[in-house]
Amino acid sequence: MKPLPATERGRRTRAAIVAAAAELMHQHGLAGVSMDGVLAASGAGKSQLYHYFDSRRDLAVAVLHHQFERVMAAQPALRDPACDGLEVWRDQVLTTLLEHGYAMCPLGAFVGQVDDEPELSTTLAELFDRWQAALAEMVDRARGHGRVRQDVDPGDAGRMLLAALEGGTMLAHVHRQATPLRQSLDAAIALLTTGRAAG
Amino acid sequence: MKPLPATERGRRTRAAIVAAAAELMHQHGLAGVSMDGVLAASGAGKSQLYHYFDSRRDLAVAVLHHQFERVMAAQPALRDPACDGLEVWRDQVLTTLLEHGYAMCPLGAFVGQVDDEPELSTTLAELFDRWQAALAEMVDRARGHGRVRQDVDPGDAGRMLLAALEGGTMLAHVHRQATPLRQSLDAAIALLTTGRAAG
Structure with a gap:
Protein backbone atom coordinates (compact mmCIF):
# COMPACT_ATOMS: atom_id res chain seq x y z
CA MET A 1 0.00 0.00 0.00
CA LYS A 2 1.12 3.53 -0.72
CA PRO A 3 1.59 5.90 2.24
CA LEU A 4 -1.41 8.05 3.19
CA PRO A 5 -1.57 11.44 1.45
CA ALA A 6 0.37 14.23 3.14
CA THR A 7 -2.26 16.94 2.69
CA GLU A 8 -5.69 17.17 4.27
CA ARG A 9 -7.20 17.60 0.81
CA GLY A 10 -5.44 14.47 -0.42
CA ARG A 11 -6.67 12.47 2.55
CA ARG A 12 -10.22 13.64 1.92
CA THR A 13 -10.06 12.64 -1.74
CA ARG A 14 -8.60 9.25 -0.87
CA ALA A 15 -11.23 8.68 1.83
CA ALA A 16 -14.04 9.55 -0.60
CA ILE A 17 -12.68 7.00 -3.10
CA VAL A 18 -12.47 4.30 -0.41
CA ALA A 19 -15.97 5.05 0.91
CA ALA A 20 -17.46 4.81 -2.60
CA ALA A 21 -15.57 1.58 -3.32
CA ALA A 22 -16.64 0.12 0.04
CA GLU A 23 -20.31 0.74 -0.67
CA LEU A 24 -20.06 -0.77 -4.16
CA MET A 25 -18.08 -3.80 -2.97
CA HIS A 26 -20.39 -4.44 -0.02
CA GLN A 27 -23.37 -4.40 -2.39
CA HIS A 28 -22.00 -6.18 -5.45
CA GLY A 29 -19.13 -8.23 -4.02
CA LEU A 30 -15.42 -7.66 -4.53
CA ALA A 31 -15.36 -9.36 -7.91
CA GLY A 32 -18.34 -7.37 -9.14
CA VAL A 33 -16.65 -3.97 -8.89
CA SER A 34 -14.16 -2.55 -11.41
CA MET A 35 -11.83 0.42 -11.08
CA ASP A 36 -14.00 2.17 -13.70
CA GLY A 37 -17.06 1.57 -11.52
CA VAL A 38 -15.28 3.13 -8.55
CA LEU A 39 -14.25 6.10 -10.71
CA ALA A 40 -17.85 6.70 -11.74
CA ALA A 41 -19.23 6.34 -8.20
CA SER A 42 -16.59 8.40 -6.40
CA GLY A 43 -16.38 11.27 -8.87
CA ALA A 44 -12.59 11.08 -8.62
CA GLY A 45 -10.38 11.43 -11.69
CA LYS A 46 -8.50 8.45 -13.10
CA SER A 47 -5.11 9.95 -12.27
CA GLN A 48 -6.21 10.58 -8.67
CA LEU A 49 -7.44 6.99 -8.27
CA TYR A 50 -4.18 5.49 -9.54
CA HIS A 51 -2.18 8.07 -7.61
CA TYR A 52 -3.56 6.60 -4.36
CA PHE A 53 -4.00 2.95 -5.34
CA ASP A 54 -1.72 0.84 -7.50
CA SER A 55 -4.34 -1.80 -8.13
CA ARG A 56 -7.83 -3.01 -7.39
CA ARG A 57 -6.30 -5.23 -4.70
CA ASP A 58 -4.69 -2.22 -3.02
CA LEU A 59 -8.05 -0.51 -3.03
CA ALA A 60 -9.74 -3.63 -1.61
CA VAL A 61 -7.27 -3.72 1.29
CA ALA A 62 -8.16 -0.10 2.06
CA VAL A 63 -11.85 -1.00 1.82
CA LEU A 64 -11.47 -3.79 4.40
CA HIS A 65 -9.80 -1.37 6.83
CA HIS A 66 -12.55 1.16 6.16
CA GLN A 67 -15.20 -1.49 6.93
CA PHE A 68 -13.41 -2.39 10.14
CA GLU A 69 -13.43 1.24 11.27
CA ARG A 70 -17.16 1.41 10.50
CA VAL A 71 -17.71 -1.67 12.67
CA MET A 72 -15.69 -0.20 15.54
CA ALA A 73 -17.45 3.17 15.27
CA MET B 1 -39.29 -24.70 -11.98
CA LYS B 2 -39.95 -27.47 -14.46
CA PRO B 3 -41.08 -30.87 -13.13
CA LEU B 4 -38.34 -33.40 -12.41
CA PRO B 5 -37.43 -35.70 -15.33
CA ALA B 6 -39.60 -38.81 -15.66
CA THR B 7 -36.77 -41.21 -16.48
CA GLU B 8 -33.94 -42.35 -14.27
CA ARG B 9 -31.46 -41.32 -16.95
CA GLY B 10 -33.01 -37.86 -17.14
CA ARG B 11 -32.83 -37.45 -13.38
CA ARG B 12 -29.17 -38.46 -13.40
CA THR B 13 -28.34 -35.94 -16.12
CA ARG B 14 -30.21 -33.19 -14.31
CA ALA B 15 -28.51 -34.06 -11.01
CA ALA B 16 -25.07 -33.94 -12.66
CA ILE B 17 -25.81 -30.47 -14.03
CA VAL B 18 -26.99 -29.23 -10.63
CA ALA B 19 -23.97 -30.70 -8.83
CA ALA B 20 -21.55 -29.06 -11.28
CA ALA B 21 -23.37 -25.73 -11.02
CA ALA B 22 -23.41 -25.96 -7.20
CA GLU B 23 -19.65 -26.45 -7.04
CA LEU B 24 -18.99 -23.55 -9.40
CA MET B 25 -21.44 -21.22 -7.63
CA HIS B 26 -20.12 -22.10 -4.18
CA GLN B 27 -16.60 -21.31 -5.35
CA HIS B 28 -17.15 -18.27 -7.58
CA GLY B 29 -20.43 -16.87 -6.27
CA LEU B 30 -23.80 -16.90 -8.01
CA ALA B 31 -22.99 -13.88 -10.17
CA GLY B 32 -19.66 -15.35 -11.23
CA VAL B 33 -21.12 -18.39 -13.02
CA SER B 34 -22.68 -18.37 -16.48
CA MET B 35 -24.79 -21.01 -18.19
CA ASP B 36 -21.85 -21.58 -20.56
CA GLY B 37 -19.59 -22.21 -17.57
CA VAL B 38 -22.05 -24.79 -16.24
CA LEU B 39 -22.19 -26.44 -19.67
CA ALA B 40 -18.43 -26.77 -19.79
CA ALA B 41 -18.13 -28.08 -16.22
CA SER B 42 -21.03 -30.54 -16.34
CA GLY B 43 -20.33 -32.00 -19.78
CA ALA B 44 -24.04 -31.71 -20.58
CA GLY B 45 -25.26 -30.52 -23.94
CA LYS B 46 -26.85 -27.10 -24.38
CA SER B 47 -30.21 -28.58 -25.32
CA GLN B 48 -30.16 -30.78 -22.20
CA LEU B 49 -29.35 -27.84 -19.95
CA TYR B 50 -32.19 -25.72 -21.31
CA HIS B 51 -34.48 -28.73 -21.36
CA TYR B 52 -34.21 -28.94 -17.57
CA PHE B 53 -33.76 -25.28 -16.66
CA ASP B 54 -35.47 -22.29 -18.23
CA SER B 55 -32.97 -19.82 -16.84
CA ARG B 56 -29.93 -19.30 -14.67
CA ARG B 57 -32.32 -18.39 -11.86
CA ASP B 58 -34.13 -21.71 -12.23
CA LEU B 59 -30.79 -23.47 -12.02
CA ALA B 60 -29.79 -21.41 -8.96
CA VAL B 61 -33.00 -22.44 -7.15
CA ALA B 62 -32.12 -26.09 -7.83
CA VAL B 63 -28.58 -25.43 -6.57
CA LEU B 64 -29.88 -24.02 -3.28
CA HIS B 65 -32.01 -27.15 -2.75
CA HIS B 66 -29.01 -29.31 -3.64
CA GLN B 67 -26.89 -27.45 -1.06
CA PHE B 68 -29.58 -27.94 1.56
CA GLU B 69 -29.64 -31.69 0.92
CA ARG B 70 -25.84 -31.75 1.27
CA VAL B 71 -26.14 -30.00 4.62
CA MET B 72 -28.80 -32.44 5.84
CA ALA B 73 -26.81 -35.45 4.63
Whole structure:
Protein backbone atom coordinates (compact mmCIF):
# COMPACT_ATOMS: atom_id res chain seq x y z
CA MET A 1 0.00 0.00 0.00
CA LYS A 2 1.12 3.53 -0.72
CA PRO A 3 1.59 5.90 2.24
CA LEU A 4 -1.41 8.05 3.19
CA PRO A 5 -1.57 11.44 1.45
CA ALA A 6 0.37 14.23 3.14
CA THR A 7 -2.26 16.94 2.69
CA GLU A 8 -5.69 17.17 4.27
CA ARG A 9 -7.20 17.60 0.81
CA GLY A 10 -5.44 14.47 -0.42
CA ARG A 11 -6.67 12.47 2.55
CA ARG A 12 -10.22 13.64 1.92
CA THR A 13 -10.06 12.64 -1.74
CA ARG A 14 -8.60 9.25 -0.87
CA ALA A 15 -11.23 8.68 1.83
CA ALA A 16 -14.04 9.55 -0.60
CA ILE A 17 -12.68 7.00 -3.10
CA VAL A 18 -12.47 4.30 -0.41
CA ALA A 19 -15.97 5.05 0.91
CA ALA A 20 -17.46 4.81 -2.60
CA ALA A 21 -15.57 1.58 -3.32
CA ALA A 22 -16.64 0.12 0.04
CA GLU A 23 -20.31 0.74 -0.67
CA LEU A 24 -20.06 -0.77 -4.16
CA MET A 25 -18.08 -3.80 -2.97
CA HIS A 26 -20.39 -4.44 -0.02
CA GLN A 27 -23.37 -4.40 -2.39
CA HIS A 28 -22.00 -6.18 -5.45
CA GLY A 29 -19.13 -8.23 -4.02
CA LEU A 30 -15.42 -7.66 -4.53
CA ALA A 31 -15.36 -9.36 -7.91
CA GLY A 32 -18.34 -7.37 -9.14
CA VAL A 33 -16.65 -3.97 -8.89
CA SER A 34 -14.16 -2.55 -11.41
CA MET A 35 -11.83 0.42 -11.08
CA ASP A 36 -14.00 2.17 -13.70
CA GLY A 37 -17.06 1.57 -11.52
CA VAL A 38 -15.28 3.13 -8.55
CA LEU A 39 -14.25 6.10 -10.71
CA ALA A 40 -17.85 6.70 -11.74
CA ALA A 41 -19.23 6.34 -8.20
CA SER A 42 -16.59 8.40 -6.40
CA GLY A 43 -16.38 11.27 -8.87
CA ALA A 44 -12.59 11.08 -8.62
CA GLY A 45 -10.38 11.43 -11.69
CA LYS A 46 -8.50 8.45 -13.10
CA SER A 47 -5.11 9.95 -12.27
CA GLN A 48 -6.21 10.58 -8.67
CA LEU A 49 -7.44 6.99 -8.27
CA TYR A 50 -4.18 5.49 -9.54
CA HIS A 51 -2.18 8.07 -7.61
CA TYR A 52 -3.56 6.60 -4.36
CA PHE A 53 -4.00 2.95 -5.34
CA ASP A 54 -1.72 0.84 -7.50
CA SER A 55 -4.34 -1.80 -8.13
CA ARG A 56 -7.83 -3.01 -7.39
CA ARG A 57 -6.30 -5.23 -4.70
CA ASP A 58 -4.69 -2.22 -3.02
CA LEU A 59 -8.05 -0.51 -3.03
CA ALA A 60 -9.74 -3.63 -1.61
CA VAL A 61 -7.27 -3.72 1.29
CA ALA A 62 -8.16 -0.10 2.06
CA VAL A 63 -11.85 -1.00 1.82
CA LEU A 64 -11.47 -3.79 4.40
CA HIS A 65 -9.80 -1.37 6.83
CA HIS A 66 -12.55 1.16 6.16
CA GLN A 67 -15.20 -1.49 6.93
CA PHE A 68 -13.41 -2.39 10.14
CA GLU A 69 -13.43 1.24 11.27
CA ARG A 70 -17.16 1.41 10.50
CA VAL A 71 -17.71 -1.67 12.67
CA MET A 72 -15.69 -0.20 15.54
CA ALA A 73 -17.45 3.17 15.27
CA ALA A 74 -20.82 1.42 15.54
CA GLN A 75 -19.77 -0.37 18.76
CA PRO A 76 -18.30 2.39 20.96
CA ALA A 77 -18.93 0.22 24.04
CA LEU A 78 -15.93 -1.86 22.96
CA ARG A 79 -13.54 1.01 23.64
CA ASP A 80 -15.43 2.76 26.41
CA PRO A 81 -13.71 2.27 29.79
CA ALA A 82 -16.92 3.43 31.52
CA CYS A 83 -18.87 0.55 29.97
CA ASP A 84 -18.72 -2.26 32.51
CA GLY A 85 -21.28 -4.72 31.09
CA LEU A 86 -22.03 -6.44 27.79
CA GLU A 87 -25.63 -5.28 27.39
CA VAL A 88 -24.77 -1.79 26.13
CA TRP A 89 -22.66 -3.36 23.41
CA ARG A 90 -25.47 -5.76 22.48
CA ASP A 91 -27.89 -2.83 22.16
CA GLN A 92 -25.44 -0.95 19.92
CA VAL A 93 -25.11 -4.00 17.65
CA LEU A 94 -28.89 -4.39 17.41
CA THR A 95 -29.41 -0.67 16.76
CA THR A 96 -26.90 -0.81 13.90
CA LEU A 97 -28.70 -3.80 12.40
CA LEU A 98 -32.00 -1.90 12.37
CA GLU A 99 -30.45 1.34 11.10
CA HIS A 100 -28.92 -0.49 8.15
CA GLY A 101 -32.02 -2.48 7.22
CA TYR A 102 -30.69 -5.90 8.27
CA ALA A 103 -27.58 -5.49 6.11
CA MET A 104 -24.83 -8.10 6.24
CA CYS A 105 -21.89 -7.34 8.52
CA PRO A 106 -19.49 -4.90 6.76
CA LEU A 107 -16.62 -7.37 7.25
CA GLY A 108 -18.50 -10.69 7.33
CA ALA A 109 -19.96 -9.99 3.90
CA PHE A 110 -16.47 -10.39 2.40
CA VAL A 111 -15.69 -13.79 3.93
CA GLY A 112 -15.52 -16.35 1.13
CA GLN A 113 -14.79 -13.67 -1.48
CA VAL A 114 -11.07 -13.37 -0.80
CA ASP A 115 -9.99 -17.03 -0.82
CA ASP A 116 -7.91 -16.64 -3.99
CA GLU A 117 -6.18 -13.47 -2.80
CA PRO A 118 -3.69 -14.12 0.02
CA GLU A 119 -3.14 -10.45 0.86
CA LEU A 120 -6.86 -9.84 1.27
CA SER A 121 -7.35 -13.09 3.22
CA THR A 122 -4.58 -12.12 5.62
CA THR A 123 -5.97 -8.61 6.05
CA LEU A 124 -9.46 -9.93 6.76
CA ALA A 125 -8.15 -12.43 9.32
CA GLU A 126 -6.13 -9.69 11.06
CA LEU A 127 -9.11 -7.37 11.25
CA PHE A 128 -11.30 -10.13 12.74
CA ASP A 129 -8.49 -10.75 15.26
CA ARG A 130 -8.50 -7.09 16.25
CA TRP A 131 -12.28 -7.15 16.61
CA GLN A 132 -12.06 -10.27 18.74
CA ALA A 133 -9.34 -8.67 20.89
CA ALA A 134 -11.55 -5.61 21.45
CA LEU A 135 -14.39 -7.91 22.51
CA ALA A 136 -12.02 -9.76 24.83
CA GLU A 137 -11.01 -6.45 26.45
CA MET A 138 -14.65 -5.57 27.00
CA VAL A 139 -15.28 -8.98 28.60
CA ASP A 140 -12.19 -8.56 30.77
CA ARG A 141 -13.42 -5.15 31.92
CA ALA A 142 -16.88 -6.54 32.71
CA ARG A 143 -15.27 -9.40 34.61
CA GLY A 144 -13.28 -6.90 36.64
CA HIS A 145 -16.59 -5.28 37.63
CA GLY A 146 -18.04 -8.63 38.62
CA ARG A 147 -20.50 -8.63 35.74
CA VAL A 148 -18.90 -11.62 34.01
CA ARG A 149 -18.10 -14.90 35.75
CA GLN A 150 -14.54 -15.10 37.08
CA ASP A 151 -13.83 -18.43 35.33
CA VAL A 152 -14.52 -16.98 31.87
CA ASP A 153 -11.50 -16.70 29.55
CA PRO A 154 -11.81 -13.29 27.84
CA GLY A 155 -10.17 -14.53 24.62
CA ASP A 156 -12.54 -17.47 24.29
CA ALA A 157 -15.45 -15.23 25.19
CA GLY A 158 -14.47 -12.69 22.52
CA ARG A 159 -14.40 -15.44 19.90
CA MET A 160 -17.80 -16.74 21.01
CA LEU A 161 -19.39 -13.26 20.98
CA LEU A 162 -18.00 -12.62 17.50
CA ALA A 163 -19.40 -15.93 16.20
CA ALA A 164 -22.78 -15.17 17.80
CA LEU A 165 -22.79 -11.73 16.19
CA GLU A 166 -21.80 -12.99 12.72
CA GLY A 167 -24.18 -15.96 12.69
CA GLY A 168 -27.02 -13.91 14.14
CA THR A 169 -26.45 -11.09 11.64
CA MET A 170 -26.41 -13.56 8.73
CA LEU A 171 -29.76 -15.08 9.76
CA ALA A 172 -31.23 -11.64 10.53
CA HIS A 173 -30.32 -10.69 6.97
CA VAL A 174 -31.90 -13.87 5.57
CA HIS A 175 -35.19 -13.37 7.44
CA ARG A 176 -35.20 -9.55 7.55
CA GLN A 177 -35.83 -9.53 11.27
CA ALA A 178 -33.77 -8.85 14.37
CA THR A 179 -34.82 -11.93 16.36
CA PRO A 180 -31.98 -14.27 15.27
CA LEU A 181 -29.32 -11.72 16.23
CA ARG A 182 -31.00 -10.68 19.49
CA GLN A 183 -31.45 -14.27 20.65
CA SER A 184 -27.95 -15.23 19.58
CA LEU A 185 -26.33 -12.35 21.48
CA ASP A 186 -28.57 -12.82 24.54
CA ALA A 187 -27.64 -16.51 24.69
CA ALA A 188 -23.91 -15.79 24.47
CA ILE A 189 -24.15 -13.08 27.11
CA ALA A 190 -26.23 -15.29 29.43
CA LEU A 191 -23.49 -17.87 29.34
CA LEU A 192 -20.86 -15.34 30.38
CA THR A 193 -22.65 -13.26 32.95
CA THR A 194 -23.35 -13.66 36.59
CA GLY A 195 -27.01 -12.84 36.33
CA ARG A 196 -26.66 -9.43 37.99
CA ALA A 197 -28.94 -6.72 36.61
CA ALA A 198 -27.74 -4.83 33.51
CA GLY A 199 -26.47 -1.28 34.06
CA MET B 1 -39.29 -24.70 -11.98
CA LYS B 2 -39.95 -27.47 -14.46
CA PRO B 3 -41.08 -30.87 -13.13
CA LEU B 4 -38.34 -33.40 -12.41
CA PRO B 5 -37.43 -35.70 -15.33
CA ALA B 6 -39.60 -38.81 -15.66
CA THR B 7 -36.77 -41.21 -16.48
CA GLU B 8 -33.94 -42.35 -14.27
CA ARG B 9 -31.46 -41.32 -16.95
CA GLY B 10 -33.01 -37.86 -17.14
CA ARG B 11 -32.83 -37.45 -13.38
CA ARG B 12 -29.17 -38.46 -13.40
CA THR B 13 -28.34 -35.94 -16.12
CA ARG B 14 -30.21 -33.19 -14.31
CA ALA B 15 -28.51 -34.06 -11.01
CA ALA B 16 -25.07 -33.94 -12.66
CA ILE B 17 -25.81 -30.47 -14.03
CA VAL B 18 -26.99 -29.23 -10.63
CA ALA B 19 -23.97 -30.70 -8.83
CA ALA B 20 -21.55 -29.06 -11.28
CA ALA B 21 -23.37 -25.73 -11.02
CA ALA B 22 -23.41 -25.96 -7.20
CA GLU B 23 -19.65 -26.45 -7.04
CA LEU B 24 -18.99 -23.55 -9.40
CA MET B 25 -21.44 -21.22 -7.63
CA HIS B 26 -20.12 -22.10 -4.18
CA GLN B 27 -16.60 -21.31 -5.35
CA HIS B 28 -17.15 -18.27 -7.58
CA GLY B 29 -20.43 -16.87 -6.27
CA LEU B 30 -23.80 -16.90 -8.01
CA ALA B 31 -22.99 -13.88 -10.17
CA GLY B 32 -19.66 -15.35 -11.23
CA VAL B 33 -21.12 -18.39 -13.02
CA SER B 34 -22.68 -18.37 -16.48
CA MET B 35 -24.79 -21.01 -18.19
CA ASP B 36 -21.85 -21.58 -20.56
CA GLY B 37 -19.59 -22.21 -17.57
CA VAL B 38 -22.05 -24.79 -16.24
CA LEU B 39 -22.19 -26.44 -19.67
CA ALA B 40 -18.43 -26.77 -19.79
CA ALA B 41 -18.13 -28.08 -16.22
CA SER B 42 -21.03 -30.54 -16.34
CA GLY B 43 -20.33 -32.00 -19.78
CA ALA B 44 -24.04 -31.71 -20.58
CA GLY B 45 -25.26 -30.52 -23.94
CA LYS B 46 -26.85 -27.10 -24.38
CA SER B 47 -30.21 -28.58 -25.32
CA GLN B 48 -30.16 -30.78 -22.20
CA LEU B 49 -29.35 -27.84 -19.95
CA TYR B 50 -32.19 -25.72 -21.31
CA HIS B 51 -34.48 -28.73 -21.36
CA TYR B 52 -34.21 -28.94 -17.57
CA PHE B 53 -33.76 -25.28 -16.66
CA ASP B 54 -35.47 -22.29 -18.23
CA SER B 55 -32.97 -19.82 -16.84
CA ARG B 56 -29.93 -19.30 -14.67
CA ARG B 57 -32.32 -18.39 -11.86
CA ASP B 58 -34.13 -21.71 -12.23
CA LEU B 59 -30.79 -23.47 -12.02
CA ALA B 60 -29.79 -21.41 -8.96
CA VAL B 61 -33.00 -22.44 -7.15
CA ALA B 62 -32.12 -26.09 -7.83
CA VAL B 63 -28.58 -25.43 -6.57
CA LEU B 64 -29.88 -24.02 -3.28
CA HIS B 65 -32.01 -27.15 -2.75
CA HIS B 66 -29.01 -29.31 -3.64
CA GLN B 67 -26.89 -27.45 -1.06
CA PHE B 68 -29.58 -27.94 1.56
CA GLU B 69 -29.64 -31.69 0.92
CA ARG B 70 -25.84 -31.75 1.27
CA VAL B 71 -26.14 -30.00 4.62
CA MET B 72 -28.80 -32.44 5.84
CA ALA B 73 -26.81 -35.45 4.63
CA ALA B 74 -23.78 -34.26 6.58
CA GLN B 75 -25.83 -33.98 9.80
CA PRO B 76 -27.68 -37.32 10.05
CA ALA B 77 -28.11 -36.77 13.80
CA LEU B 78 -30.80 -34.23 12.95
CA ARG B 79 -33.10 -36.91 11.59
CA ASP B 80 -31.96 -39.86 13.70
CA PRO B 81 -34.62 -40.79 16.29
CA ALA B 82 -31.98 -42.79 18.16
CA CYS B 83 -29.85 -39.67 18.69
CA ASP B 84 -30.92 -38.27 22.05
CA GLY B 85 -28.22 -35.62 22.67
CA LEU B 86 -26.68 -32.68 20.82
CA GLU B 87 -23.04 -33.79 21.00
CA VAL B 88 -23.26 -36.31 18.14
CA TRP B 89 -24.60 -33.55 15.92
CA ARG B 90 -21.81 -31.17 17.00
CA ASP B 91 -19.22 -33.83 16.11
CA GLN B 92 -20.79 -34.36 12.69
CA VAL B 93 -20.66 -30.62 12.00
CA LEU B 94 -17.00 -30.41 13.05
CA THR B 95 -16.06 -33.50 11.01
CA THR B 96 -17.66 -31.94 7.93
CA LEU B 97 -15.71 -28.72 8.48
CA LEU B 98 -12.42 -30.64 8.56
CA GLU B 99 -13.32 -32.87 5.61
CA HIS B 100 -14.05 -29.83 3.47
CA GLY B 101 -10.95 -27.85 4.44
CA TYR B 102 -12.77 -25.17 6.47
CA ALA B 103 -15.08 -24.36 3.57
CA MET B 104 -17.92 -21.90 4.03
CA CYS B 105 -21.34 -23.38 4.80
CA PRO B 106 -22.96 -24.62 1.53
CA LEU B 107 -26.01 -22.44 2.21
CA GLY B 108 -24.47 -19.64 4.28
CA ALA B 109 -22.04 -18.83 1.48
CA PHE B 110 -24.97 -17.59 -0.63
CA VAL B 111 -26.39 -15.16 1.94
CA GLY B 112 -25.91 -11.63 0.64
CA GLN B 113 -25.69 -12.83 -2.97
CA VAL B 114 -29.42 -13.14 -3.60
CA ASP B 115 -30.69 -9.79 -2.31
CA ASP B 116 -31.75 -8.60 -5.76
CA GLU B 117 -33.52 -11.84 -6.65
CA PRO B 118 -36.76 -12.32 -4.68
CA GLU B 119 -37.27 -15.94 -5.74
CA LEU B 120 -33.78 -16.93 -4.59
CA SER B 121 -34.10 -14.90 -1.36
CA THR B 122 -37.38 -16.63 -0.55
CA THR B 123 -35.94 -20.06 -1.33
CA LEU B 124 -32.89 -19.44 0.85
CA ALA B 125 -35.05 -18.23 3.78
CA GLU B 126 -37.31 -21.31 3.45
CA LEU B 127 -34.34 -23.68 3.47
CA PHE B 128 -32.87 -22.02 6.56
CA ASP B 129 -36.31 -22.35 8.17
CA ARG B 130 -36.34 -26.08 7.41
CA TRP B 131 -32.84 -26.44 8.83
CA GLN B 132 -33.86 -24.57 11.96
CA ALA B 133 -36.97 -26.77 12.29
CA ALA B 134 -34.81 -29.90 12.05
CA LEU B 135 -32.56 -28.51 14.79
CA ALA B 136 -35.63 -27.72 16.90
CA GLU B 137 -36.83 -31.31 16.52
CA MET B 138 -33.44 -32.60 17.65
CA VAL B 139 -33.54 -30.31 20.69
CA ASP B 140 -37.09 -31.41 21.46
CA ARG B 141 -36.01 -35.07 21.30
CA ALA B 142 -33.02 -34.41 23.57
CA ARG B 143 -35.31 -32.55 25.98
CA GLY B 144 -37.62 -35.58 26.03
CA HIS B 145 -34.63 -37.67 27.09
CA GLY B 146 -33.76 -35.22 29.86
CA ARG B 147 -30.58 -34.12 28.10
CA VAL B 148 -31.81 -30.57 27.50
CA ARG B 149 -33.31 -28.35 30.19
CA GLN B 150 -37.09 -28.52 30.38
CA ASP B 151 -37.50 -24.72 30.17
CA VAL B 152 -35.74 -24.54 26.78
CA ASP B 153 -37.95 -23.55 23.83
CA PRO B 154 -36.92 -25.85 20.95
CA GLY B 155 -37.66 -23.22 18.28
CA ASP B 156 -35.50 -20.60 19.99
CA ALA B 157 -32.81 -23.22 20.60
CA GLY B 158 -32.82 -24.24 16.92
CA ARG B 159 -32.33 -20.62 15.89
CA MET B 160 -29.48 -20.18 18.39
CA LEU B 161 -27.71 -23.38 17.28
CA LEU B 162 -27.99 -22.33 13.64
CA ALA B 163 -26.52 -18.89 14.39
CA ALA B 164 -23.69 -20.51 16.40
CA LEU B 165 -22.99 -22.88 13.50
CA GLU B 166 -23.02 -20.16 10.83
CA GLY B 167 -20.94 -17.65 12.80
CA GLY B 168 -18.51 -20.32 13.93
CA THR B 169 -18.14 -21.69 10.40
CA MET B 170 -17.51 -18.22 9.01
CA LEU B 171 -14.71 -17.53 11.52
CA ALA B 172 -13.29 -21.06 11.08
CA HIS B 173 -13.06 -20.27 7.36
CA VAL B 174 -11.37 -16.93 8.03
CA HIS B 175 -8.74 -18.42 10.34
CA ARG B 176 -8.50 -21.88 8.75
CA GLN B 177 -8.97 -23.57 12.10
CA ALA B 178 -11.79 -25.42 13.85
CA THR B 179 -11.56 -23.59 17.20
CA PRO B 180 -14.11 -20.83 16.50
CA LEU B 181 -16.74 -23.36 15.41
CA ARG B 182 -16.04 -25.83 18.20
CA GLN B 183 -16.17 -23.16 20.91
CA SER B 184 -19.26 -21.60 19.42
CA LEU B 185 -21.16 -24.91 19.30
CA ASP B 186 -19.93 -25.97 22.75
CA ALA B 187 -21.11 -22.68 24.23
CA ALA B 188 -24.56 -22.98 22.66
CA ILE B 189 -24.91 -26.58 23.79
CA ALA B 190 -23.73 -25.77 27.32
CA LEU B 191 -26.51 -23.23 27.61
CA LEU B 192 -29.15 -25.77 26.62
CA THR B 193 -28.04 -28.89 28.40
CA THR B 194 -28.47 -30.20 31.88
CA GLY B 195 -24.83 -31.06 32.34
CA ARG B 196 -25.44 -34.82 32.17
CA ALA B 197 -22.70 -36.81 30.43
CA ALA B 198 -22.82 -37.04 26.63
CA GLY B 199 -23.94 -40.37 25.15
